[in-house]
Amino acid sequence: MRPLNICMVSDFFYPGMGGVESHLYNNSQCLMQRGHKVVIITHAYGNRRGVRYLAGGLKVYYIPALIVYSNASLPTFFCTFPIFRQIFIREQISIVHGHQAFSTFCHEAILHARSMGLKTVFTDHSLLGFGDTSGILLNKLLKFTLSDVHHAICVSHTSKENTVLRAALDPGQVSVIPNAIIAEQFVPDPGARDPKWTTVVVLSRLVYRKGIDLLVAAVPRICARCPRVRFIIGGDGPKRINLEQMREQHMLQDRVELLGSVKASDVRNVLVRGDIFLNTSLTEAFCIAIVEAAACGLLVVSTKVGGIPEVLPRSMVTFAAPEEDEVVEALRLAVEQAKERERGAEARFHGLVKKMYSWHNVAERTERVYLKVVDAEEPPLIERFRRYYGCGLVAGKLFCLVAAVDFLIGVVLAWLWPRDQIEIARGFSKERYQEEIRNL
Template sequence: MKHCICMVSDFFYPNTGGIENHIFTLSQHLIKQGHKVIGITHQYNDRVCVRYLSNYFKVYYVPFPCFYLEGTFPFLFCSFGIMREIFIRENVTIIHGHGAFSGLCGDSMFAGSVLGLPTVFTDHSLFGFADISSIITNKFLEFFLSDVSRVICVSYTSKENTVLRAALDPNIVNVIPNAIDSLMFSPDPTKRHPNMITIVIVSRLVLRKGADIMAAIIPIICERYPDIQFLIAGDGPKRVLIEEVREKHFLQERVQLTPGMIPHSQVRDILVQGDIFLNTSLTEAFCMAIVEAASCGLQVVSTNVGGIPEVLPNDLILLAEPNVSSLVDQLEVAITNHRSGSVMPAHVKHQRIKELYNWSSVTERTIKVYNSTSSRPGTLTIEKLQKYYNRGSIVIAIIYVLGIATAHLLLYIIEWIRPKHLIDKAASLPRQKQE
C-alpha cells in the first residue's frame, strides 16, 4: 500500500533541531520506499511558496508569521482554505503532524478531520499541567486531537503524558522511538586528549536543560580532579551563567565553550573529542543527544527524568537524580571507570546503538501505523459531533461542537467558491506543460 503523506509542522528546515531532523530523515526513508511525501511549514524570512529538497521532497512554505518560539498561532478557519487546496492538489492520503506546540500542526489535524482524511500526530515533548502555557497548549491539543486517527509518541513516558493531556484513548497511541544515522556518529578515539579526561555537554543552555545544575557541577569536578576538562557546545540565556562560573573559578583553560549553537552536522566532531557525556536535563521525552553520544563511544551520565531511563541499556548509561550531588557521584563513578579501563570499547557501543536505533525500523513501524488508518466521512456526522462533545465540561464541549460545525459550514462555502475539479485542473496544467 503506497501513501501520499503530508508532513506538517512549524519546526522544519532551515531551522535545526530534533523535530526538524526527525521529519526530514523519516520523509527521505519513506520516499525511498516508494511513498510520496510533501511538507507544509510556515515561511522562514524570504523562504516562501514551494521549495524542493533532496529526492524531490516538496515543501510548502505557507505565508504564516511566527507567534512564539518559531511556532505559529492556531489559525483554525483562516488556514483551512490553504490546507484544503494543498491536500487536493497533491492527492494527500494521510496527514502527519509533528509537535504539540506547532499551531500549523493543529490546523492540519483539524482540517483533516473536516475533510475526512486520516490524521497521524507525533508528540516529541513532555508538557506540564499547571502553568498557564501548558494549560492553554493542552486545551488546544485536546480540541485538535478529538478526531485524530492515530498518535505516535517517542517513549512510554511520553505516551502517558500525551494521553492525560489530550484525553486520548490509549489504544490509538503507538510508541515508536527516534533513531539516528549511525554512520554520522561513528567513534574516533584518536580525537581524544591523551592526558586529560574530557566531559562533553551538547545542549541548549536553558533552565529546562538543567543549565543551573551544570554550572554548579563544573567547579566541583574541576577542583577534585585536576585532569578533567569540559567541552560545552550550546547557546542560550544561561550561557552567561556558565561564563561567569568559568571566570570566577579561573577555569578558562579547562572549560571550553563553542561560539554559539553548532549545526547538527558538526555535533559528531564535538562528541568524538570526549570521554564522558553529561546530560543535566530536567525534562525529556526521549533525548537524542545521549543516543548520539553513546554511538560515538562516550560513557553517558544523565538525569533519570522523563523517558530517559527507557532510551539506553543500563550498561551504557549512569542515571542520577536531577540534583548536583547525585550527578557528581555518578560522574565520579564514570571517571573511576575510565581511569581503570573498565569501560566498554567504543566500537562495541556504536554497534549496539546501530542495532537499537535505526531509521529502517522506525520507517517500517510508522508505515504500519499509516496502514492501520482509514478514510472517514467528510460530512458532519453524529459520531463526529459526539467525539467533540465528550471532551470535558459542558461549556468546553459546546465550544468544540460549535467549532467543528462552523468548519463544515465553511467547507461548503469554500467548495462552492473553489470546487475540487478546478483545483485538479490547475494541478494538471504544469504536468501537461512539462510533457
Template sequence: MGYRIAMVSDFFFPQPGGIESHIFQLSQRLIDLGHKVIVITHAYKDRTGVRYLTNGLTVYYVPFYTIYRETSFPSIFSFFPIFRNIVIREGIEIVHGHGSLSSLCLEAILHARTMGLKACFTDHSLFGFADASSILTNKLLKFILSDIDNVICVSHTCRENTVLRAVLDPTKVSVIPNALVAENFKPDPSKASKDYITIVVISRLYYNKGIDLLTAVIPRICAMHQKVRFIIAGDGPKAIDLEQMRENCMLQDRVEMLGSIRHDQVRDVMVRGHIYLHPSLTEAFGTVLVEAASCGLYVVSTKVGGVPEVLPSHMTRFARPGEDDLVEALSGAIIDYQNGRIQTDKFHEQVKKMYSWLDVAQRTERVYDHMYLEKPLPLIDRLKLYYGCGQWAGKLFCFVMAIDYLLMVFLEWFWPEADIDRASDRAPRTHSIKPNNDE
C-alpha cells in the first residue's frame, strides 16, 4: 500500500463539472498506482453517508448545508470532529484539497496541518484582485496556504495567478494540467447533421462562463448563416436569458436547450456537433475543450486565462472576450468548415497522445514524494507564518489557529484516537461503475 490520501472538496459527483471529474479520475488512477484514496464532500440532496464507487473508492457525503453554487456553509471548527474521525478511521496521511471557493477544502487543509498531516492544494480557477469578493477570497487563501506543503495548478497562467493571490513561494507550486479518458470521447461522424453546421456549448450557465456574450452572439450568427444550429447543455441562473433570447428572436428551431446533463452524457451531445463554442470570461484550463477536440469538434474560444495552453493552433481559433470579435471568429470557422478547410478526423488520436490521467497521477505522486522531504514545522513557527498575513488579519488568523489546536486537544481527551474504529482496506474492484445521478 502506498500513500493514504483524502481528496476534499465541495465539488464532486453527482454534480457535473471539471473539478468533479478531475477528482474522480485522479483518484482512480492513484488507486491503480497502489495508493488508498477516499473523497470527502458535502451531501447532495438524499445522497448522504458513505458510498463506494469504482475500484472501491470511498466517498463520505457529510451532511452540511450549501449556500451558493453547491458550496457548503463555512463551519470552521464544527467540521473538525467529523473530519478528524474520518481521517483517523481511514488512516489518512495526505489531505489533498480542491477549489479556492470550497469551504470544506480550505477547512480540511487547516485541520490537517493542526493534526500534523501533509497537505496539498489544487487550484482550478482564476480570480481577480480588485473586487470585494476576490480580496476576501485571496486573503483567506493566503491564510490557509501559509503552511501548505505543496500547491498544484492546472495551467501556467493559473500558477502565476495563485502565486500572486496567496503570496506563495513559487518553488512550492507545480503545474499539472487536467486530462481525459480518450476512450470515453470517441468521435462518431454519423451522429452529426449533414445539412447543418451544429455548434455545441456545454457549460454552467453563469456570468463568468460568458453566457451574456453567448446570448448576444447567437442571434447574429443565426442571421448571418442560415445553415447553422446551436445545441446548449447546462443549467444555471443565466438559462432564463437564453430562453428569452430564443423566444424574442424566434429561434426555437435553431437553438436546442438540453438543460443539465450528466458527465457520461457529454460525449453523446458533442458528437452531434461540428464546432464547439467556449465563450468563457475566465478559465484556468478548460477540460471541456480537450473533450470536444477528442470528439472531433473544432474549437472556437475566447482567449482568456490558461485556455491558449490547452490545444494546438490547428484545433482551435481564438477571439477576444467581446461580442464582435467572437462573432467574427465563429463566422470564420463556420465558413472554413463549410469549404472543407478544417479537417478534424485526426483530432482524437492527437488528443489521446497529449493528455492522460495516468500521467497526471504519476506527476501528482511525485509531488507527494517531494512533500515528504519537508520537515514539519513546530506550532510556534506555524503561528509566525499566520501572523505575517497582515497587521490585523495576522492576529485573527493566529487566534483561529490557536482555537483549532485547543479543539484538537479537547477532541483527543473527549474521544481518544484509540477509541475510533479503523476501516478495513477494501480490495479494488475490477468492473466499472459510472458515477452518475442514479447511483
C-alpha cells in the first residue's frame, strides 16, 4: 500500500460539534492507522489557534479568520493562498480533501490546491434546494469548485443525486461513502433511564434547518396527550430562545430539560437516559445522530427527508412527514411502542448498528478514492479554463478570471518563497507517542 500525505480542510471541526466534525476526526484517525499522513486545516476557535496535536498524532492548523455565520469564515478568495501554500509544502501534501459546501476554507483550499497542481477531493455533507436565493448562489459556487475537482464523495445516494444535479457532474465521478460511528462508545445502559417516565431525547443544533420550529410546536401537544412523557433537549443555537419561551408559556419546566451545548464525550450519557430519540430535521443528507441513538438502544422517530430513509432499517425508526401533526402522531406511536419493548431490545439494536457502520470501512473506501485520484492524469491549464468557462454565460467568464488571478498569485508566491526555502515539517513519531502514553 502506498502511503499518502492528505490535507483535510473545512471550517467545521472540533471543538465545534456536528456530523462534519465527527466525520473529519474519525476518518482521519482511521486513515492514519492505515499508514497515511493526515493534517487538518480549519479556522481558529476562540483561543484555540496555531498548531495543535490531537490523539494519535493528528495535526490540526487552526488559522485565524473572521467568522460570519454558523462557524463559517468570511470569504477572502486569494488572501488565504500564502498560508495554505506554506502548509501544503511544509507537510508535503499530495491530496487536498475539502469538506462541506458551506465551508469557505474548503472552496478556497481546493482552488489554491489546483493552482499548485495538487490532486483534490470534495465531500458534500448537506442537501440544498434549487428555488431560493441562497441555494442558487451556493449551487453556482459549488459548480465552480467541482468543475476542477478530481473526485466527489457524498454521504448518501440522495445526497449524490442532489450534488450531481446542483453541480452538473458526471455521476461516475461521484462516490457514495456514508458516515459511521464508533459503536463501542455508544453502549446501551437500560439502568440509566427513569422508569417513572418515557423520556424523549433531542440532540441537535438549534437552528431552523434542524426543524426546531416543528419541535417547539410538537412538545406541548405530546405533553398534553401523554402525561408520563418528558423531554431532554441538548444543543445550542439561535432557536434556543423559542424552546425556552415554549417551556415558560406552557409551564413545562418539570418536563422539558434544556441542557445547552453538549460535549462529544457526554453524548452517550445523555442518550442512554432516553427511551426515544426525536429528529425533526427539514433537510438532512445522512444524520449521524440517529445512528448514535439507535446504537444506544433508543427507538428513533425522524422526519422522512433527504437521505435519512437510507440510514436505518424500518424496524428501528418511525418516519413522519415534516409537518406538526405527523410528528406528533409518530411520536405518540413511539411512546406506545416504548412501553411494550421486550427485554434485550437495546442490545439487539446496538449489535445491528455495530455491523452496519464502521469508520474503518469508511477509511478503506476513502483510501480507494485517493489511490484512484493520485494516479489520475493532470489536465493542462487550458482545460481547467475550459471547464470553468462552461459554468455559465456570465459566471463562466468570472470563474475563469478568478482562476487566472489565483494561478498568477501562485506564480508570484513561488518567486517570493521558493519551495526549497520552506522548511519541511518533522514527522510525528508514533513510537515515541505510544511509549509516553504507556509511561503515564
